[in-house]
Amino acid sequence: MVLIQVNEWLDEYNDYMLLYKMFGDQIYSDEAKEILESMKKYVVLVLEHLKLTASC
Template sequence: MKPIQVNEWLDEYNDYMLLHKMFGDQTYSDEAKEILESMKIYVCVGLESNLRKLFLNSYL
């Protein structure tokens, strides 16, 4: 995942939260939560991958 894609996710999240504030529709809030969950998974997978590389490099 590239930083540009993360920025797009954040923009989309902000858009949904703004729509939720403006109209009070729970659907917008649900969409924003889904984006956050996707970002959490992305961050966790990236951290896991980097930690694995650090661990392997320190013992090689």
């Protein structure tokens, strides 16, 4: 399983939220939400992988 750089995702999320707070453009908020959804999916995959490896 390839490890994703979660710190990079968090940095990108924080950048988009800062831009949203500064300019109020909904596009920035939408991008931040998309990053959160990607991270949630990644966490589910990692947890499933951990369960599989623990049961072996």
